[in-house]
Amino acid sequence: MSAEDSFADAHKGEVVASIAYVNGRRDREVPIDEVGQHITRYNSQPQGQPPGMLWIGLRNPTPELLARITGELGACGKNQEEMLEPHRRPKIIDYGNMVLIVTITVEVEAERPIFGETQLLIGDGFLVTVRRGATAAHSPLRERLEASPDLLKRGSDYVASEVLDWLVDRYVAAAGKIESVVEGAEQKLLIRGAKDTDIRRLYRQRRDLLRIHTVVSPMAEICRRLARVEMSAVDEHARPYFGEVADRVLRVDELFNALRESLAFAFEASLMIGQAAQNDTTRKLASWAAILAVPTAIAGIYGMNFKFMPELESPWGYPITLGVIASICSVLYWRFRKSGWL
Secondary structure, three states: OOHHHHHHHHOHHHEEEEEEEEOOEEEEEOOHHHHHHHHHHHHOOOOOOOOEEEEEEEEOOOHHHHHHHHHHHOOOHHHHHHHHOOOOOOEEEEOOOEEEEEEEEEEEEOOEEEEEEEEEEEEOOEEEEEEEOOOOOOHHHHHHHHOOHHHHOOOHHHHHHHHHHHHHHHHHHHHHHHHHHHHHHHHHHHHHOOOHHHHHHHHHHHHHHHHHHHHHHHHHHHHHHHHHOOEOOEOOOOHHHHHHHHHHHHHHHHHHHHHHHHHHHHHHHHHHHHHHHHHHHHHHHHHHHHHHHHHHHHHHHHOOOOOOOOOOOOOOHHHHHHHHHHHHHHHHHHHHHHHOOO
16 A cells, blocks of 8 residues: 555545536546646636636645645645634635635534534635534535526636625524524523523523624624635626625624623513512512501500500400401502502
8 A cells, every 4th residue: 555545544534525627527436635736727728718716625634634735735834824713703715726614513502502613715716615613515506506506617616605694504404403502591581580690591691692793793804805805816707795694694693692682681681571570579578567567556655554554444345446456457558559559
């Protein structure tokens, strides 16, 4: 076994696809050790030949594999270093002959967001997609584009816009899952009020939504730049597609912001409901305290054991005193009940 074969076998699981397309149709699979030769043949083709594109898909590649492929494609040293570094925010870098786009993916599992990274390297006749931590593969998108050769033959820049649009679809799917979580949290807060565990969970959910906003919102500006700024790796006919992706990113970002505000409104509503219940309890306690103060005061007066007291010697004194207490308490109870305190 040669060194090239051993290298390809060692990194076989990291290369999801390395396919050459001619005129929008799948031509052949290009081995990693032939990437440089394929690009050289593509650049040496005379004008008028059917357009071709090489689409390389990588998943969690090792630095050796990524450096090997980018070097075969003619990427500069800074480009290779940038693709090897992990990123927490989206970014775009124009290297003249290539454009590197870094996106942050969002998936939701067990009601918590999981962040990954997808890099797109756009060049003349090739597109490299690198996934790290992203659970969703690009196979469905590749199959859809292969079913429409007229779309695929437009070039790597157009395919890159489709990949970005597909990532926005993943944002929408994540927003749908988080929306159900937010609705459940709203129902709990409005029905039983805010408890300590609910407040901690609410803080975590709002923090997750804020993190999603910080990774989604820059994508709109990146797509706007691809749509407006002239770049050698992006054809002018592909720019409008990036503009449409930017509009979708803005709408999704607004959805995440709306979910975050919904949690804030639900929390405020639960606090107001709790305050109203507390005020109602306070009014009831005050009402019963006022009612019980009447028999307490009268009994206290008679309990001082003075010699001359009203109705002290009368046989009807005790029933009359109890009747007066019951009458006053009944009137007070009626008044408090009428005013809504009881």
